[in-house]
Amino acid sequence: MLEWVPIVTRYIVVKDSKGKIIEARYTLTIADHEDTIDADDLGSAESWKRWPGAVGVHDKPMREVLAIIVQDQAQRRAQTVAAPYWSGDNLVMPGPDLLERGYGEKFSVAEEVAELLRIAERNPKLALIMGFSYGAPYVEPLDRQPFWVHSSGVSSKGKTTGLLAAASLHGRPGKRGINRPWNASGNGVTLFLGKLAIMPAFLDELHMAGFTPPQLKRTVHTTCDGSDRFTSSRKRKLSESPAWYGVLFSTGNYSVTGVCPHAEIAVRVVEIPTPITLTPEDAKRAKKLAIENYGWWTPVPREAMRLALAHAEDLIGIPEDGGTAGRVVENLALGVAGAYFLGGKELADAALSAARELLAVQVEELREEGVKPSERLLEEIRQAVVSRPNKFPTAGRYSDWVRDHHANHGLAIEGFADGDRVQILTRSMARIATDAGLDNYRIALRELRDGGLLKVGSEKGERLRKKIGLAGQKFDVYEVVLSSESEKTTGNTGNTGNHEGISAGHSGAETVPGLWPVPGPTGNREPEPGNHTAASAEATPQVADAPSPVPGSRFPVPGSRSGKLDVPAPCAAGDGLSSWHRDGIPLHANCDPPAVVPVQEEIPPADPPRSTRAQRAEPRADRGEQLARFARAIEQSGRFPGAAERDVSAALTVFSASLDGLAWGPSAGTTGQWLFEKLEAQYGNVPVLGTPPNQPDLGEGLVTRFDFVDQAADVGAAEWVASWDVNGQFLGPLGGLELGTGEPEHVDGGMFLARYDRKALKLPGYARLTEDLDVWPGCTVPGGQWVPNPVAEYLLMRYGAVEFAERWVWPEHRRWLALWGSRVTAARTALMARDDLPSRMALVALKQMYAKFLGGWLNSGPSKNNYNRTNTLRPDWMHATHAQARMNAFRALGKTDPQPFCVSTDTAYFLLPAGADVTALDVGLQVSGQVGKWKRAELAHAGETGTIKRNNRTRESTIAAEVSKGRASGVVALVHDLHARREERAGVR
16 A cells, blocks of 8 residues: 555646646656646546556545645645746746647757748748747747737748748647647637747637637737636636737638728737748748758847847837837837847848838728727728718708609618718618727717717717608618818828838838847937937947857857757856857847947948849839829729829828839839839849840741630520629739740640640740641631640640640740739739728729739830830730630630630620529639639620620620621620610619
């Protein structure tokens, strides 16, 4: 019996925020067998059975004796805290067996970690994410609020790569390591975070959690406010769960700030849209390096991090209005400061550029969404009136309707609009408030009342609604004034003093040379941050540079031995400075602060910019010129007749912010060219193109259009004609499309077999057919004609064997427009997620830009008025893009049922029989908002007579007549007219 006495070898505790023990566990050794038991399980016989040879544990008195023995020993042992915590400048980590899976594991090769940091330097968003990961453990000791870093966007754009790279600092990443899926409830997440204490969490694929918007909002609030919960037992005993103070890294296809567009979410979530990495090569390599090298995080003194954070906030620049945007800057600063300690000035500069870009977008979104509930509600009311004008008739129009129809049925309204005044039916206000993201709109109504923008129903203002009489009826309404007198006087331009730059001291996304390194822990900072000049630099003591641990290397740790990353040894007693430094700031907390030396009287000149190519990316016009050009583009679209100047101005700001400050050029095509040059200047992976090469001699002619009409189609047997459009047709192929560079080569033709020769046609170039071949029944390419290689490849797969008379190919090639396309696609996705008027205008302008650039600018050479005199005068690029987009469409159409009877550019037309459910049309196309996918477009009656307008002439026709003549353009024009007529009859227009 005495051999079965438990010996306590470790007393493990979990404490709350006040240091009180809320959980306890004991590691026990009994008869040479060691295991751990919870304090709550000491009275359970089943728990004791884990030790072999359990004696008498079925008897309650024996279990009580065992519990007393264990508790008595535990009180005389030192406590082992089960979660990481800070003790002064030292981060105390428990044993690996007490940490969550993967945390604290180490295996790193210095050279490969250095390569990962170099990749991050040329991918600013990745640099910022890794900086956040480095700074995450400092959230609690520096008394900052926890927050999320959420990477959002389409798949295969670097989200998981960024998550793995960030996780690799703290332990083993991957699915069986630190990274976890978002397959959890809200309460489960908070309990998991409580076990991490101050360490960052890494959760992938947010959609797996299945949160509704209210649940997502609650989860953000709970996790960012400490993640601790108060619970009550059956005996009404209050208990508190462990708290968490860190950074939660998340990924997902949808945007958190898009689902919850509220100021309180914006200060808790740093949203980083894709692409995270700018090239597939960098993404693949970074992912491999992160998985193979992990656990290399080493701390710096808390005071050093505090100074770095303050310095980073100065560099980013707090906006003039401060407030919510100021808290966003505080979050971003952690990523910039962390990047500095992680990889030095180069990595910090990259993170800084990404932080400024994110801040510019966030500030603009906050201004548009409105920070106060009243601002958000007022803007949503404006959008409701603009987007649903038939739901807000004037009082006179409504009275006329009732008089003419002797009833009010058939006119579903939400209120009455007359100029700046809108009377909203009380039953409709809930919907509008929900669209604005307001759970309780009465708070917003009271704010509007106090600001004089809500006309109340009583003199004292107790009653927010009022009753009106109209057309013999009584209505309960909220009467809202859409603009105040001051807005009418000033034109409601808002704060336009600083849209281009974030702060007076730092404009745009350029780095400010000479401001890093951060002053040492004992350095003095300027009393008025944000306006760094040469004079202020003189007044700031600088830290003496220390020798690099590895000559010529920027990696901030010593070299490797035995293939693993070495941890620097602590300072020797009396050494005064650490043996290893990061630009003058010691790595270890047990080292003295670095020496501070006075600044020389002569300040050396700032470092020159890395590349003079950036000069070509400067805007070519001031704000006034851009606005005039942008307004013309909006007017020419015909989508926003009579648009107010302030809305157009706001749309230009949104457009510019969505593309990293891009200016609007003299035309949409020029703007696309400016974006290409901007990316060329910013990133080394978009090399400068030389003189455009000579184009191949296609003397026999080139076929690039593949419109057709099936003249055998039985229109008489159909009731409906329906069309589907491709979203962003030309953007879709850019990510994987190889485009030529250098001079093309002429090669012989011959017989090609799909099984063996398909790869040869993936090179950029052209092929000339020897015989007539059908791309689609009714769409024939004559023999002797040239086709771009994407068409040649499609024909090869269609027929299995094709003979080509001759070919032109570019042996040198790369994906020249991949980065351009990814930036435009990301901007398109972000703008489509928002429904405010400026964003809709900006989206129209963006579509004009990419359609003009890809649809004509690349080919606007001498035969096209010679508009394009730049290095993107590449007709071959345009031909390849168009051909690949259209062949992708034909591949998708080959799987539909029924088959289309007409295709024109990016639209396919289908004949549907009588009785087809027009509310749920489905022909087998993948309907999605993503580029390259499809959307339902127009619906018309097949047998009606319509009007075709062309060249200032009109003629009557039918679908059957246009099909019999083989006129695709006639079918397009007629379906458009018949669709408009059907909508007008239905009261949609």
